Amino acid sequence: MLEQFKQHLRDRFPLVAKKRLLIAVSGGIDSVVLCHLCKEAKIPFVMAHCNFHLRGEDSNEDQAFVEALAQTLGVNVLVQSFDTEQYASEQKVSIQIAARDLRYDWFASLIRKEGYDYLLTAHHLDDSIETFLINFSRGTGITGLLGIPEQNDYILRPLLPFTREEIATYAAEHKITWREDYTNAQTKYLRNKFRKQIVPLLKEINPQFTRCFSDTISNLTDTALLANDASTLEYNKVVTKQGDGSLVFAIDKLNKLSEPKAYLYQWLQPYGFTAWDDIVHLLEAESGKIVYSKKYVLLKDRQVLILQPKSIEEENKEQIYYLAKGQNLEEPLKLAIIAHEDGEMKVDSTTILVDEDRLTFPLIVRKHRSGDKFVPFGMKGTKKVSKYFKDEKFNQFEKENTWLLCSGDEIVWVIGSRMDERFKIRSTTKNIIKIQITV
Incomplete structure (x- = not known):
């Protein structure tokens, strides 16, 4: 697996060894194996660990394990503690969403403020399969059917070609230890249901399911690239960027497209919008109607839609x-x-x-x-x-x-x-x- 890993890096991320890298390390088998692989491949990195304080003393033991691993590998480690339950309560989101937001906000701040180039995460092929199935079961567009991308901006996922089984085999062969998160076995979480119940059934039906899935993702990726080229062409006809950075969508031009909803989905998804029915209704809504995402506002103003970031000012606080x-x-x-x-x-x-x-x-x-x-x-x-x-x-x-x-x-x-x-x-x-x- 090590040679395959090094070849994959040479093929897909040839300059990564010369960059300042963070590796997100939970202490689980996937992230621990990723650290060992990078160490063996002579790729310098710094570990980044989040303590969410959600599993009592287990959370502190995870942190201690990661700190010990960093010492063993001879690398630095950054640790950040979070009051995840308080954040979830204040933001009115689930614990899972709260942990994800806190984790990636911290990673983004490290990239921005500390000068790191990339964050490596240990997502693998089985994670991508689960993401595909979850999105498929909920209803999604073609982007949601592409599984997990190997790169999102500064986030790289060098283990995506490898299966959970291959990672476990490598860990066993090299006597690598890790921390086991008992919540991974609980099927009350949707991802775990797919992991423990649905995916094994699919592999039983088709023993070549993993290979077939990879082929399907490759075909869908090609289709998505074609669709993106067509979308970009129409985007340049419909959307204009204002001097203040806002984007203006001409509704009359949008309505002339074959599928206005599909184009809006493609264009607005990167801005965090999910209330698609509300957005489509904006096309016929009265002027002044607004739809919000976490960080953006979409306004219907007569014959245009205007997209702008939310104001960073505190609400209801007058500034003089x-x-x-x-x-x-x-x-x-x-x-x-x-x-x-x-x-x-x-x-x-x-x-x-x-x-x-x-x-x-x-x-x-x-x-x-x-x-x-x-x-x-x-x-x-x-x-x-x-x-x-x-x-x-x-x-x-x-x-x-x-x-x-x-x-x-x-x-x-x-x-x-x-x-x-x-x-x-x-x-x-x-x-x-x-x-x-x-x-």
């Missing part, structure tokens, strides 16, 4: 910024008070000229509140900011991302859109200042 005279504002947007030059009267969406004597410093920058009113430039009466947004056809994202410049309780400028009539320059104005959005 102050702009003092003679100073510039750096966040949440760059705003400057600039000396006015005689005769200069040019204004646009990024610049206003204001009667300085009508201002009370420091000026305030905040989001709009319920009941906010101002006098739009060129008008006589007041208008609610919410009504102004509606009349100007602001979509939900634009409403949420628009800031107001205020003098005391009065709105001076709906920044980037319209200033207030009350602060304009008049024939009696003595002092003028220019306020400008800067890059």
